[in-house]
Structures are given as C-alpha cells and as structure tokens.
Amino acid sequence: MAVDRYPSRQGQQAKIMERQDPVIHRNPEFADGPLTEQDLKGFEENGYLMFEKLFNDDEVAIMKSELRRTMDLNQERNADDVIKEPGSNEIRSVFEIHKDSGFFQALSKNHRIVKAAQQLLGSQVYITQSRINFKPGFKGKEFYWHSDFETWHIEDGMPNMRAVSCSIILTDNYEYNGPLMLIPGSQKWYVSCPGETPEDNYKSSLQKQETGVPDNESMKWLVDQANGRIDRATGPAGSVLFFECNTMHGSAGNISPYPRSNVFFVFNSIENKLTNPYSGQSPRPEFLANREDIKPITPNK
C-alpha cells in the first residue's frame, strides 16, 4: 500500500495539516478550457468557482424533466444507490446516473464541464462518482461540514487531491432554501478527523455523516483563516459550481417551500485512480466510487 499522505480517523486527536498537492494542476496540454486566468486564480484562492448560467433555461428545463423521470423510476426501488430523506420515503439522491446510457451519460461528457475539469486537473479525467440530488422543500435536512476528499481518501483510496466536483444547479438557489455553504480557502488545509471508520459506514453516512466529521476547534480555525467568511452557492438555475475535492462545505436544512435539485459529477484525474482504502477496510460499492472499466472521457461537442 502506498504511503498515506493524508491520515485521518486514527484516534481521538484532530489535527490540521498543510495540503500536499497543488490546488490547480496546470498543464499546457489542457489549457484550452472555458476558464479564464481570473477564474483559475479565484479557484486556487477560494477552492470553488460559480459559473453563472453555464446552461440556459431550455437546457435546464430538459435536465429537470429528466431528473424527475429518473426520480420517479427509482421511487419504488429499494437499493443502496437510492438515498431517502431521514425519516421519510422521499428520495434525496440517485447515484451513478452517468451510466444510464441516456441523457445523464451524455451530459457527463458535455464539453463545457469536462473541459473545465481538465483545465483544473491538468490531465484527462473520468467520473469517480455521480448523482442527482433532490432536497425537498419544508423538510430538507442539514448536511454537516465535511471535506469530500477526507472520505474519498480514507474510504475509497483516492491517493491525492486531484479531483473536482461539478454541481449543475437546476433550481434557483436562495439564501433561504439551504444553499451549499463553503469556507473560502479551506482547500489549502487537511483536517485529520478524530474517530474510526465503522464497517459499511456508507450505509448510514449518506443520510447523516458521523465519522470523518471535523471537530469544532478545526472548523473555527478554518473560518478564522477566511477572516470569518462563509460563502453560499446562491444563483439562478443553470449555474454550475465547481468545487475542489478538499473544500470544506455543508448545508443547513431547508424549511422554505422551495426544493433544491442538482446534478452532481465528480471528475477525477486519470492519474489519480483509486487504490485500496486507507482505512484498511474493503472498498465501498462501485456506485459510490468507480473502479471498473475506467476510461478517460472524450468531451462531447
């Protein structure tokens, strides 16, 4: 097993370490993407980038109808890759939609997002995880602060920080319907979390994360580094949020009548394929962390 550059969940002690990888992996071969130098600098500094209305209203209308259809198709299916709201039968997420041999598979290759991911990761990319999310109005539950990389590293064996999440926002995101909150600059630090990983942790962690949760002191420290700022990914439908795999994020509940939905693709560098989980446990299922038949994406026009 490779050296663990980002240990976590190895006892009770929390620890903050400096990031070992660049935030942006510049490579002239992949410099022809849609992101400007200013976009890149902003991403490097903050760990995220909101691309307003990357998709237009007609495209959003189609995506919403496809999302609805996929939700409906999965309503009665009790499977691990269909996640319900805690305490209700309402679907929150459907995973692995980039393998649907249909609309979402095509969308996952859309050149607007793939070229941006290549530009940020400096290589060809593939999808390590995908899902659609539907956060209902009135009863959408909070999702506590976390770094995705912490989980992907420990539970999936992602070796380095060289992945980017791409969230296509299908409903207007307001301050009051539980938008994603991000801590600017937090991607520069790695919070090693206390605790240990239980077996089959994913079965409960997708509803409510109990391990890999940063401690309060580390969270205060990260927010202090950001001069107290906590940003919110608000914006009109059709906007796309790119955020770095180690950016600390979370969301409050949603008691407004407005549901929130989005399509979520995680692009990983083809040079950063998953190895064995650093927890020493068995890998999580394929729908959460793709390992089989990995090929670089050829962007669609």
Place this chain on the structure above:
Amino acid sequence: MAVDRYPSRQGQQAKIMERQDPVIHRNPEFADGPLTEQDLKGFEENGYLMFEKLFNDDEVAIMKSELRRTMDLNQERNADDVIKEPGSNEIRSVFEIHKDSGFFQALSKNHRIVKAAQQLLGSQVYITQSRINFKPGFKGKEFYWHSDFETWHIEDGMPNMRAVSCSIILTDNYEYNGPLMLIPGSQKWYVSCPGETPEDNYKSSLQKQETGVPDNESMKWLVDQANGRIDRATGPAGSVLFFECNTMHGSAGNISPYPRSNVFFVFNSIENKLTNPYSGQSPRPEFLANREDIKPITPNK
C-alpha cells in the same frame, strides 16, 4: 367564554382566514414613539420592522455579559423555564427574565422599546412573556414555521391580535448562522392548523413544535402572496426586530461556528389580557404566559 374569532386545531382540516384585527392600532395618545410614519407603514405591510443598532456597542456588551451570567446561573437548574437544546445539556432559553429584579427587568422598561410597542399597539402595554435565547454554533437546531399568536390564542387565551414581539439582537446575524426568517405580509392571514393540542404540550413544544404547525399548502400560499419572498432578520448586534404576533416565522439550523443570542420581550396591549385558553385546557404556566399582577409598564428614560 368569549367567541373564538381565531379557531385552530379543531380537526384535520387546515384553513386560511382573514385577520380580524388591525395590524397597527393607531392612537393619538401613544403617537409620540420612536417610529416614523414610514416605519409604521412598513410594519403594517410586512408585519415586522428591523431597527438597526437601536442599542450601541457598549450597551450590547453589558447585555451579553448579563446574558452569560444568567445562563451560568441557570446551567445546573433543572426547571421548566430553562430550555435545553434537543439531545444536549446546552441551554437554549431562560424564561421570565423581566422579573429578575435586576438588569433585564430594567431593560424590559427601556423607553426605546416600550414607546415603540405602545405606538404599534395604541395603548399601554405589559409583558406577557420574556426570555433570553442562546443558539449555539455548530449544533443550533431549526425552528419550524409558526405564528406565535396561534399558540398564544389557543394555549394561553390571548383574545386578539394586539401584541408585538421585540427581539434585541446581541450577536451579528448573518445569512449563514440561522437568522430568523419571516414571510412578509403573512400577518394579514390566520392559518388555522390541523390537529389537536395534547395536555402539557408546552413541555415538548418549546424544543420542537408538533401541533400548531401550518400545513405545506398554506405555507406555499402565504409565500405566493409575498411574491415568493422570504426575508431574513440579518443585521449587526444591537439591532432590534419588532414583529407582529401573527407574522409567520421560523429559522433553519446553525452549523456555522457563530452562536446567536438575543433578548426577547413580548409586549401585549393592556386591553388584550389573557383569558381562558381556547383549547379548553388549563392555562400554561405563568413563566410562559403572565396572568398574575398585570400592570402597565411605565417606560424608563
């Protein structure tokens, strides 16, 4: 018992009725308060009013230290009027602080807030309920939408809509630390809620309200009337939010590191004293709904 002009919790059916009382009770005798004609018009239209920095930083510093002291004094006291966070020993509220024979009693008579309450209610006023609230960072829980009047009417026998809540904000309220959310104009309508009131409902409802909860259809309707707007009471410490007793409000959880604290007084018109609860049940305890020894407040200079 008087005619019930605002029935609720009488079965399964939700119903929206027009408000039977004026929002502002204009009375030349009490027109010399701090609120301008524009303030009054805004309150009449929206159901709330934010008075920015009505108290200065020095005053806020004293209030915070008195709040801390009162919290500490009550930490080990297991009493009905000390409310803990669900699932934790952290204090969320201490009630009846206007009878502390000290700092908060004096504050409850402060002319800046009492004169505003008199101006809005068009009469002398008294305090029907008071408390300090402390919403901790990281784990502050949501409070679902509700009209205070619905509870005060059904459980406390408040006959008419002629009361105003006054929240003195002691910590900066941001978009991201669970600020109070309000639906503009909602005070003009009364949402009669489905369900019935259990005995001693207050013992659980102060942590999580299960009855007197508006249904989703009514909530959507109220937000539609407001053209989709949901307002947030954000602002610097020292600001004061006045909100009408029937304004629909709630708050999401707070996962930010920033706690929120405030001092909360409910002023009721001396002409609107509590009668028997319209639920037909016993009155709630004195600390939630003052009935004894009611006298109009003489404002302090």
